[in-house]
Amino acid sequence: MISLAMVYAFAGSLFAAFAVLGAADRSNPRRWTTALFWALLALSMLAGDRLGDLANGVLVLALVAIAGAGGLGRGTAHEVSAATREAGATRFGNGLFVIALAIPATALAGTILAKYAPGLLDARQATLISLAFGVLVALAAGYAWLRPAALMPLQQGRRLLDHVGWAAILPQMLASLGAIFALAGVGGAVGHIVSASLPGAGLTALVLAYALGMVVFTMVMGNAFAAFPVMFAAIGLPLLIRAHHGDPAIVCAVGMLAGFCGTLMTPMAANFNLVPVALLKLKDRYAVIRAQWPTALPLLVFNIVLIRVMAFP
Amino acid sequence: MLVLSGIGVIVAGFLLRFNPLLVVLVAALVTGLAAGMDPLTIVAALGKSFNDTRYISVIWIVLPVIGMLEAKGLQERARAIVASMAGATAGRLLWGYLLLRQLTAAVGLISMAGHAQTVRPLLAPMAVAAAERQGLSGDDELDRIKALAAATDNIGVFFGEDIFLAIGSILLMKGILQSAGIALPPFALSVWAIPSAVSAFLIHGFRLWRLDRRLTRRLEGARP
Numbered sequence: 071m072i073s074l075a076m077v078y079a080f081a082g083s084l085f086a087a088f089a090v091l092g093a094a095d096r097s098n099p100r101r102w103t104t105a106l107f108w109a110l111l112a113l114s115m116l117a118g119d120r121l122g123d124l125a126n127g128v129l130v131l132a133l134v135a136i137a138g139a140g141g142l143g144r145g146t147a148h149e150v151s152a153a154t155r156e157a158g159a160t161r162f163g164n165g166l167f168v169i170a171l172a173i174p175a176t177a178l179a180g181t182i183l184a185k186y187a188p189g190l191l192d193a194r195q196a197t198l199i200s201l202a203f204g205v206l207v208a209l210a211a212g213y214a215w216l217r218p219a220a221l222m223p224l225q226q227g228r229r230l231l232d233h234v235g236w237a238a239i240l241p242q243m244l245a246s247l248g249a250i251f252a253l254a255g256v257g258g259a260v261g262h263i264v265s266a267s268l269p270g271a272g273l274t275a276l277v278l279a280y281a282l283g284m285v286v287f288t289m290v291m292g293n294a295f296a297a298f299p300v301m302f303a304a305i306g307l308p309l310l311i312r313a314h315h316g317d318p319a320i321v322c323a324v325g326m327l328a329g330f331c332g333t334l335m336t337p338m339a340a341n342f343n344l345v346p347v348a349l350l351k352l353k354d355r356y357a358v359i360r361a362q363w364p365t366a367l368p369l370l371v372f373n374i375v376l377i378r379v380m381a382f383p
Numbered sequence: 384m385l386v387l388s389g390i391g392v393i394v395a396g397f398l399l400r401f402n403p404l405l406v407v408l409v410a411a412l413v414t415g416l417a418a419g420m421d422p423l424t425i426v427a428a429l430g431k432s433f434n435d436t437r438y439i440s441v442i443w444i445v446l447p448v449i450g451m452l453e454a455k456g457l458q459e460r461a462r463a464i465v466a467s468m469a470g471a472t473a474g475r476l477l478w479g480y481l482l483l484r485q486l487t488a489a490v491g492l493i494s495m496a497g498h499a500q501t502v503r504p505l506l507a508p509m510a511v512a513a514a515e516r517q518g519l520s521g522d523d524e525l526d527r528i529k530a531l532a533a534a535t536d537n538i539g540v541f542f543g544e545d546i547f548l549a550i551g552s553i554l555l556m557k558g559i560l561q562s563a564g565i566a567l568p569p570f571a572l573s574v575w576a577i578p579s580a581v582s583a584f585l586i587h588g589f590r591l592w593r594l595d596r597r598l599t600r601r602l603e604g605a606r607p
Contacts, residue, residue, distance in 0.1 A: 074438065081441050111440070118434040124423065127430025131408070138405035150454045159456030159463060166457045170504060173445060174495035181491070197494050198441055208448040216455050226450025231443060236404050242439045243407045247389075249432030250411040250425065254386045254418035263384075290390050295552060299559055307563050318565050322556045323545065323575035330541045334534075337397055341439065344403070346498040346533035350507055353522070355400075357530035358537070365538055365587045372582045 072191040075119075077202045082115030088228040091221070095145040103141030104232065107133060111239065130246070137236035144232035148225045162216060169211050176204030234348040241341035244292050251291065260287060261304035268305070273314055274378060280305040281374045284325055285332035292338025294329030301325065310381070320381035328373040334366040335359055389414030445499050453504060461505050462512035473514040473528055474595035477535045478588050480506055484539025485580060489546035496540075498533055507532040517598040518605065531594070535587065542583035545576035 085108045092098065093105035110133055118126060136142065159166070180200025184191055191199045209223060231238060251257065264283055268276065280301055287297035306325060310316040333339045336359070343358045354360070389410040396406030408429075415425035449457075465471050487495050494500075507529045514528045544550045548569045560567050 077441055077444075078437055081437075081444050084444055084447065114434065115437060115440075118437060121430075121434070123427040123431040123434075125430065126434045127426035127428070130429050130433050131426065134404045134408045138402045138408075152459075155454065155456040155459050157456070158454070159459035162455055163460065164464075166452055166455060166460050167505075169448070170452055170457060170500075173448065173500055174492070177495055178492060195438075198438055201441070201494055202444060205444050205448055209451070212448065212451050212455075216451065218451055218454070222454060223447040223451035226454050227447030228450075230446045230450050230453075234443075236402065238443060239440055240403055240407070242433060242436050243404055245436040245439060246429050246432040247407050247411045247414075249435075250414055250428055251389065253420070253428055254389075254414045256386050256389065256414065259384055259386050290393065295555055298552075298555065302559055311565075318560060319567055319571040320575050322560060322567075323553075323572045324579065326552050326556060327542070327545060327576060327579045330545075333541065334537060337403070338393065340403070342498075342537045346502060346536075347530075349498050349503045350526075350529045350533060352526045352530055354526065354530075357526060358533045361527065361530040361534035362537065365534070365583070365590060368586050369542075369579065369583055372586075373579055376578055 071189060072199055074192060074195040074198060077195070077198050078115045078118070080202055082112045082117075084224075084227070085109075085112035085115060087224050088112075088231060091225060091228050092232070095147055097147040098143050098145030098232075100141055100143030101145070103136050103139075104143055107136045107142055107236075108231070110136075130243070133239060134243075142232070142235045144229070144235070148229050150226075158216075165215065169208050169215070172208040172211055173201065173204035176207050177201055180204075230349075233351060234345065237340065237345050237348040240344060244338060244340055248291060248293060248296050251296070257296070257300035261300045264301070264304045265308070268309070273382060276305060276309050276314070277374060277378045280310060280321075280325060281328040281370070281377060284329040285335075285370060288329040288332030289336035289338065292333070292336055292340065294326055294333055297329050297332075298322075298326055301329075314382060316377075316381040320377060324373050324377045324381075328370055328377075331366040331370040331373065334362040385417040386414055388417050442494075442497070442499055449499060449504050457504050458508040461508045465509045465512040466516070471509075471513050472517055472595045473510045473519075473531075473598070474591040474593075476510050476513050477506075477532060478591045480532075481535050481539045481584065481587060481591070484536060485543035485584060488540045488543030489580070491544075491547040491550065493540060493544055493550075496536065498536060502533050502536050506536065514598070517595070518602040519598065535591075538583055538587050542576075542580045546573050546580060548573050 089105045089109035089112055092108060093101055095101050098104055110129055114129055177200040180203055181196050184196035268279060283301045284297050287300060288294045291297055306321050310321050311318050337344055346358050347355055392410040392413050393406060411429055412425055484496055510528050510532045511525050519525060545552055553569050553572050556572050557569055
């Protein structure tokens with residue numbers, strides 16, 4: 071059976087290749103620390119399960135130390151001129167899209183395959199495994215048809231990753247912070263404050279506290295999944311569902327979506343709001359959040375009204 | 384209440400624009416210490432969850448493909464397609480993408496698209512090409528169009544995915560309800576994602592329509 075471990079091995083090999091190529095890139099003034107950063111990530115992908123918790127923790131400290139000390143740089147080698155790109159666009163035309171769409175097409179095929187041929191690949195991880203397959207299919211098609219130099223895809227991939235820089239592991243770091251928050255009982259403390267401040271509140275005030283609590287706590291945690299159990303236990307279940315007989319499906323589903331409005335407005339949701347800033351080379355770190363809040367706020371109002379009106383007929 | 388001090392670290396760190404990785408690490412240490420954990424336990428807990436969440440960083444394996452295609456002119460081709468489409472505007476393009484992203488997410492195809500797979504190589508250059516034709520120029524204005532492309536992807540996937548029955552958030556809610564003694568089929572939850580999905584489409588669609596109208600007016604105002 072094809073498992074997630076193989077995908078990690080593939081990802082680890084790629085990061086290792088980025089590290090080796092990066093160490094050789096003399097145009098990068100910080101090539102050694104940059105290479106070390108990706109080498110550590112490669113080690114995590116390749117051997118994380120064998121390192122043990124403490125060694126993994128030290129690895130995290132090392133990654134943060136390199137990034138925090140400004141150790142990540144990027145080179146100017148391997149930039150492709152506009153003329154070369156234009157020539158490629160003219161020569162290969164829409165076939166470029168076909169290769170680009172091979173990744174989603176394979177992801178789709180893999181998801182279907184996982185359903186109808188169980189046992190072939192780990193069904194819970196079908197999406198990631200199919201993504202890895204999609205990358206292999208697209209690379210094979212690209213080598214066969216575009217005929218790039220042997221190392222070109224790796225060098226270009228490394229160049230893009232160096233543009234993303236430390237933001238590449240921020241989402242994973244935030245997920246780890248979430249685990250520490252859970253161990254320390256942050257959710258319980260927030261729930262306690264919220265429920266202690268609400269005795270005697272009317273139904274509308276409770277709905278507001280529930281939805282806004284989802285938004286604020288999601289913005290702090292960067293993730294509505296972390297906020298939901300806390301707000302549900304503090305307000306949703308005892309007050310909205312039990313005391314006021316609200317429809318549990320609406321209280322839950324729309325409450326979660328109110329949290330999603332918060333995800334659109336926080337830098338803590340790094341993979342959605344900060345990573346694209348790096349990928350698109352935007353100057354303003356909060357450009358994506360600025361583009362999102364005018365949609366998020368009216369949508370939040372809609373969700374609050376939806377709970378208040380539909381869950382309590 | 385001391386365990387909430389980590390949240391203060393996060394807010395202050397982001398406001399003062401320290402390196403976010405550093406901010407997150409300090410917040411984790413402060414929170415752990417406030418909860419009475421010893422430093423080695425905190426580091427080990429961080430290491431364990433970092434190892435358990437490696438799947439998040441697997442997405443970067445798409446970069447060699449995107450890099451190869453971009454070096455061979457993918458972005459230029461995407462721009463040329465827009466140039467050849469009569470009536471293509473930034474607003475309409477993003478609107479079409481929003482619809483497509485919501486519909487595919489609603490049937491569970493979340494990682495079909497995304498910032499690395501589609502926004503950077505395809506959607507952003509297409510939207511920029513259309514916006515340039517509508518009279519936008521300069522890094523600041525075009526950056527805003529690129530950011531809007533990323534925002535459109537986020538909004539599309541967030542307010543489409545919960546319609547799918549087997550998505551993580553629906554399963555999480557079902558599990559939590561179950562432990563509270565309330566049995567609900569996933570369908571009862573996912574059907575209530577539909578009104579918000581429609582509303583997201585209308586609100587964001589309205590903003591995109593206004594963007595086009597603003598650009599058209601500006602272009603007309605600029606002509607003598």
